[in-house]
Amino acid sequence: MSSSCAGRARDAPTGMTTLLVIAKEPLPGRVKTRLSPPFSAVEAARLAEAALADTLRTVCSLPAARRAVVLDGAPGPWLPPDVEVVEQCAGGLDERLAAAFGACTGPTLLIGMDTPQVTTTDLAPALSTTAWNDCDAWFGPAEDGGFWALGLAEPDPRLLRGVPMSVPETGAVQRRRLVDAGLTVRDLPRLRDVDVAVDAAHVAALAPHGRFAAELARLTRAVAR
Template sequence: MSPLYGAPGPMTTLLVIAKEPVPGRVKTRLTPPFTPEEAARLAEAALADTLATVAELPARRRVLVLQGRPGPWLPDGYEVLPQCAGGLDERIAAAFGACDGPALLVGMDTPQLTADLLAPVLAPDAWTGRTAWFGPAADGGFWALGLAAPDPALVRGVPMSTERTGALQRRLLLDAGLVVRDLPVLRDVDTAEDAAEIAARTSGRFAVEHARLRQAVVR
């Protein structure tokens, strides 16, 4: 058995994959009703909430895998790795390829992320055996992916941003002989409807920014 299997939760590397929140390049499906600048502010708020949550968790490393440049929204305690070229599957694969032990990757689209949601992945028995953790998204994708022994081949080639992405990714893990342990289904911030529902269920920076922008629209 590989020494990577069965490592304790606090030895986990936590990866956040994200884009720099630049107007016109992030959350374009929020426009309209939001302007590109407002959509970028919501994206920044979602990313800031995610990074703040991950910063509070016990981890071997905390890594922001970033397309673009870091800004004042990045808290202390993170390594920053640039995303590689290629599709999202290649970029996720490369992020796992930079890890040498159990690793969990999350995105910037779920500001409702909490420490409690990720607690099972950080438990002492989280990585027993050939384990993978999988967090399905309501739109058919996934919001979290954890691998006891990170292998880029376990992601590379999965078609991203489709209604079948999550199912195909999970099937690839199972076909590789991994025991897949599921996290709760979460909704991504993709549309204005998504943003409103998620903001109503949270109290962080994303919820505050969403309320401020919606109030400005009403005025």
């Protein structure tokens, strides 16, 4: 793991994109706390780990100059061998996202760990050989008003610092920040984050063959007993 704030990214080859996943170590009481109830803190952490594993599996199947998880915590068995780990900086989420982009050079796409249903089709437009032709930014809106993906042709931390996070207007404010900076923005599909149990059931139905869906089904059966 890099000992620096977010690790200085290697320069990406021309036409290639750095792919980042921002995540927390899936420890009980630190992740997915809004899943309790009906799930215990331990069960919520298991769901978080499954969501992260599914997300990283999709990331590993996509073309990228570099793949890294920007992690708050320590890596575990969920980490694929070809994905780097870099530390998150301290501070609010806007500062941590800004630092992740600030450590990169060239086109960079960052996604979260809360959308395990994400597919290669969802992400492909921002990773194609023509992804950055006449485009400065990619934006993936979330159903709760936030965003699940953000891509920048030229990473600039100032585009994220000060954006209010985890509020219903987060996505609108972030997208407006990009537009007001004169960037040409293209949109990725709108996805649903896993925050509460209803979200988990909805997302699992969209990706029934993933690890997240399997873990949710197992835990749901246990709760029912």
